[in-house]
Amino acid sequence: MYADHLYEKSGVDITKLLVQKKKLEAKRLRKEKKEQKKAKKEAKKRAEEMLEAPELSDKEEKLAVVIVAEPELDPCGDSGLPKAIILDLSPVNFLDTVGLKTLRDIHRDYGDAGVKVLLSGCQSCVIENLEEGGFFNDKVTKAVLFSTVHDAVLHCQQGDTEEAMKGTQF
Numbered sequence: 001m002y003a004d005h006l007y008e009k010s011g012v013d014i015t016k017l018l019v020q021k022k023k024l025e026a027k028r029l030r031k032e033k034k035e036q037k038k039a040k041k042e043a044k045k046r047a048e049e050m051l052e053a054p055e056l057s058d059k060e061e062k063l064a065v066v067i068v069a070e071p072e073l074d075p076c077g078d079s080g081l082p083k084a085i086i087l088d089l090s091p092v093n094f095l096d097t098v099g100l101k102t103l104r105d106i107h108r109d110y111g112d113a114g115v116k117v118l119l120s121g122c123q124s125c126v127i128e129n130l131e132e133g134g135f136f137n138d139k140v141t142k143a144v145l146f147s148t149v150h151d152a153v154l155h156c157q158q159g160d161t162e163e164a165m166k167g168t169q170f
Helices: 002-010 014-052 058-063 097-112 124-132 149-158
Strands: 084-088 116-120
Touching (some): 002 084, 014 097, 084 097, 097 116, 097 124, 116 149
Parallel strands (some): 084 116
């Protein structure tokens, strides 16, 4: 219920977005595999030619270098997608396992889509519930906690620089 309302408010269809992202990743992997096959075939062909051809001069050897792969831009860059979602948990004074699971699902779904999920205004008892429930792990650290919504917004605006990390988090 909470997650559905959040998905509706954010205007992001997470399931559709994740399916599209998986398709793009599969397409990219197929393309890379095809390019690797092609490069391997070309290298084999060139090796055979080198054995048959007389020795090349230094100038000709330098021209024989081939670029196998070029970095390409991220095709998933969607400018209509928010960079972060800040959940104000200041009115929450207890978090049960269902709430914990909901927050975990929201963090996972939006995180997979490339959207940061930040929590602000958490009372100490809620932080304890998050710790006891195993919310924090290698991927989700306490760096997602902020004392106020304003601090979380400033963090988003400044990016992940060290200056933004000073003094705004728990």
